[in-house]
Amino acid sequence: MKVSLIVAMDRNRGIGRDNDLMWHLPNDMRFFKETTENQIVVMGRKNYDSIPEKYRPLPKRENVILTRNMAFQAKDCQVFNSLSNAISNFAEGNERKVFIIGGGEIYKLALDKGVVDEMFITHIDGDYDADTFFPDFDQGLWNRELIMTQAVDEKHKHSFEVFRYTLLK
Ligand SMILES: NC(=O)c1ccc[n+]([C@@H]2O[C@H](COP(=O)([O-])OP(=O)(O)OC[C@H]3O[C@@H](n4cnc5c(N)ncnc54)[C@H](OP(=O)(O)O)[C@@H]3O)[C@@H](O)[C@H]2O)c1
Secondary structure, X not given: OOEEEXXXXXXXXXXXXXXXXXXXXXXXXXXXXXXXXXXXXXXXXXXXXXXXXXXXXXXXXXXXEEOOOOOOOOOOOEEEOOHHHHHHHOOOXXXXXXXXXXXXXXXXXXXXXXXXXXXXXXXXXXXXXXXXXXXXXXXXXXXXXXXXXXXXXXXXXXXXXXXXXXXXX
């Protein structure tokens, strides 16, 4: 089973502020939706909390929440108290990918544990005033391939590029 990660970050690796996203980029949202649909999405409890109630659980995806709170429950979501338990639960006989979808603590946990095989990173050409960041990972360990670009237009205040990173063997 493959473990993937998906994130959108600004020029400073900023990913969020006040437990919310900092931009509105519809085509990146669409990319996120299309890439993760029919897969398993693993998120931190704060990320789950940040999703407006009407959009959660994320539809057409198996939603998995990580928390240290053994009593935590969320409708139609699976809850785990460690990343390794969550991943091993889906390891056997599973065609679906596990997608690490953040936030900052969970991205760091997954990269530190070395469980990530590929990453889809949206690099937004802008500086936002973030309070949560993606970890400063070693670019030299990854091959990267450009898979999408978006220019500034009436719906996108900033341009962005999406790269697929794969771990060099
Ligand atoms: N730009 C993007 O692509 C993107 C994607 C996702 C999220 N975000 C942003 O990221 C921010 C949220 O990130 P965050 O770093 O504050 O929080 P987070 O990573 O979403 O969640 C942190 C929580 O996860 C649980 N957790 C952490 N480590 C754990 C472990 N080892 N075992 C079990 N549970 C663990 C804890 O929950 P408990 O406290 O319940 O124990 C912790 O409080 C928001 O601003 C959000 O909008 C951005």
